[in-house]
Amino acid sequence: MTDIMKRAEGQLAALVKTALCDAMEAGALPQAELLDFKVEIPADRKNGDYSTNIAMVHARQFRTAPIKIANTILERMDLSGSYFSHAEAAGAGFLNFTLSPSYYADTLLSVEEAGEKYGCSDLFKGKRALVEFVSANPTGPMHIGNARGGALGDSLAEVLSRAGYETEREFYINDGGNQIEKFGLSLDIRYRQHFGDPVEMPEDSYHGQDIIDHAAAFAEIHGDKYLHVSEAERRQALIAYALPLNIAGLERDLKKYKITYDTWFKESTLHESGKAAKMVELLTEKGWTYELDGAVWFKAEQFGCEKDFVLRRSNGFYTYIVPDIAYHYNKLCERGFDLAVDVLGADHHGYVPRLKAALTALGVDAEKLQVVLMQMVNLVRNGETVKLSKRSGKAITLVTLLDEVPIDAARFFFNMREANTHCDFDLDLAVEQSSQNPVYYCQYAHARICSIFRKMEESGTPFTGCTKEQALLLTAAEEKELIRYLSTLPTEVESAAKALDPSRMTRYAMELSSLFHKFYNACRCNVEDADLRAARLFLCRCTRTALANVLGMLKVDAPENM
RNA sequence: GCCCACGUAGCUCAGCAGGAUAGAGCACGAGCCUCCUAAGCCCGGGGUCGCACGUUCGAAUCGUGUCGUGGGUGCCA
Numbered sequence: 001m002t003d004i005m006k007r008a009e010g011q012l013a014a015l016v017k018t019a020l021c022d023a024m025e026a027g028a029l030p031q032a033e034l035l036d037f038k039v040e041i042p043a044d045r046k047n048g049d050y051s052t053n054i055a056m057v058h059a060r061q062f063r064t065a066p067i068k069i070a071n072t073i074l075e076r077m078d079l080s081g082s083y084f085s086h087a088e089a090a091g092a093g094f095l096n097f098t099l100s101p102s103y104y105a106d107t108l109l110s111v112e113e114a115g116e117k118y119g120c121s122d123l124f125k126g127k128r129a130l131v132e133f134v135s136a137n138p139t140g141p142m143h144i145g146n147a148r149g150g151a152l153g154d155s156l157a158e159v160l161s162r163a164g165y166e167t168e169r170e171f172y173i174n175d176g177g178n179q180i181e182k183f184g185l186s187l188d189i190r191y192r193q194h195f196g197d198p199v200e201m202p203e204d205s206y207h208g209q210d211i212i213d214h215a216a217a218f219a220e221i222h223g224d225k226y227l228h229v230s231e232a233e234r235r236q237a238l239i240a241y242a243l244p245l246n247i248a249g250l251e252r253d254l255k256k257y258k259i260t261y262d263t264w265f266k267e268s269t270l271h272e273s274g275k276a277a278k279m280v281e282l283l284t285e286k287g288w289t290y291e292l293d294g295a296v297w298f299k300a301e302q303f304g305c306e307k308d309f310v311l312r313r314s315n316g317f318y319t320y321i322v323p324d325i326a327y328h329y330n331k332l333c334e335r336g337f338d339l340a341v342d343v344l345g346a347d348h349h350g351y352v353p354r355l356k357a358a359l360t361a362l363g364v365d366a367e368k369l370q371v372v373l374m375q376m377v378n379l380v381r382n383g384e385t386v387k388l389s390k391r392s393g394k395a396i397t398l399v400t401l402l403d404e405v406p407i408d409a410a411r412f413f414f415n416m417r418e419a420n421t422h423c424d425f426d427l428d429l430a431v432e433q434s435s436q437n438p439v440y441y442c443q444y445a446h447a448r449i450c451s452i453f454r455k456m457e458e459s460g461t462p463f464t465g466c467t468k469e470q471a472l473l474l475t476a477a478e479e480k481e482l483i484r485y486l487s488t489l490p491t492e493v494e495s496a497a498k499a500l501d502p503s504r505m506t507r508y509a510m511e512l513s514s515l516f517h518k519f520y521n522a523c524r525c526n527v528e529d530a531d532l533r534a535a536r537l538f539l540c541r542c543t544r545t546a547l548a549n550v551l552g553m554l555k556v557d558a559p560e561n562m
Numbered sequence: 563g564c565c566c567a568c569g570u571a572g573c574u575c576a577g578c579a580g581g582a583u584a585g586a587g588c589a590c591g592a593g594c595c596u597c598c599u600a601a602g603c604c605c606g607g608g609g610u611c612g613c614a615c616g617u618u619c620g621a622a623u624c625g626u627g628u629c630g631u632g633g634g635u636g637c638c639a
Binding site: 038040042043044046047051053056059060066090091092094137174177178179204293294295296297306307309310311312313314315317319320321324345346347348349350351353373375376416417418420421422424426429437438440441443444445447448451452453454455456459507510511514517518520521522524525526540561562 | 564565566567568573574575576577579580581582583584585586587588594597598599601602603604619620631632633634635636637638639
């Protein structure tokens, strides 16, 4: 697969470097060491399609004014055979370049050749990545934060795949530890209440309707027989009944949200197999633990943490981080992923360095663990923050959100902002079918293109292909801008993957749509000139390909009609 | 107290391996369909890039300090 943009940038760097070296050899510039320089796209297009700061960077080296160095380079540069048709020195000493017509034509040909693979890259080929996301507490329904995490994690996994990673999605089921105890206790009390026992729910138990329903359904099946067994046995039976139902519910709801996982990993397996305990043993063997007040502590300060922390409580139970250490040890060492990404709420940020410290102590390369922290979601309706659902009075769940907002809109909106920024989710805007809604803006661009092809079919002049000669006819500013942006997609995917930031793809979709709409208003496809018509339809076709690919990464539909 | 993130237009946010006159959407005001979808395009006003120092040819971008917001700082997860 050919990345035309990278090829052009490579040519540019080589051109200026060669010219600079020639100048030094010829004595036009003094001998000096070559420094790193930048090749970039100027913010203001009046300054060309590309610019480089090579002359400015070397000003000190050569004890020469940047603009003079730039002109010396310019004199010795031969653009023939490259993707550049013109170069000039400008400003303080920038060298500005103009792309040649064949750059645009070749870009379209490369889009056509790659088809639905356009935008993919083999940057991380041969590497395996695991993205763990949502991992909602299985003791209750998913909330709005899980909705953001779901959209983010799933799209991120897709971005990583397209950047070459062999990617898997995983849900970590927290079916061990305190919250399960609390779950059992809550079910237990609801069960007893069901039979008239006046026992009350403690403050910190789960008060949701779902717990009452589970207890009632359990009572329906088993009657009051569990009133007569030990509390521990009763709780265990209740958990064994309700937990699988909850997990199945999570799976079902996430599927509605277009998310399916490769694996559902149970925390309990880490306890049962002794792997959690093994972590503490290993750390102790390596001398990274000590006992104090009956608890086992990890020497986290030695690994850059603020404080040491407890691994095993004085009551003999492990703290929550121990199974987490075992879990990540499993990801990186036992299953051998090259990259493990955790998508977590920002309230977990203090925990990340501690987990990494423990992994480092175990001899694991903690750099392979990357954590994407996302800030809280602020739901907005009628310009005001919504905290609770009107119907239930409880926090709004993923399911109730999806009752109200189209899935595509939800997934798109949650990926509009970088993970680490607070996110306002405007319920009114998300359902609005108007120009204000960015989801429709992108989908409309796609539908418009499809409509053009339908019209051409109807009028008896369907698109039958485009040669490079025909593609060279695309010289309008709107055409060139659109093609130029198409050429950046492979690099954009790579940078989204490197930054673990799928929101770049959302922004790409919006910008691409915008450039298409501009082109559409400026240039008619249905023109008399058959060559120009072929070229413009080809541009439409390539735009549709790229837009569909990007929307596909977000799992947003690309409709043919709107 | 200490640690982390964030602070850019009225609102929501891009830009931040330092570069040329700081951008977009929304909102507000004015235009564009006898012609491929007006869910579109186009023009306009709007800014002390929180504040102050520092690094440099050059800082929204890097560093230090400071103020503001949110989060963390449990033998909770």
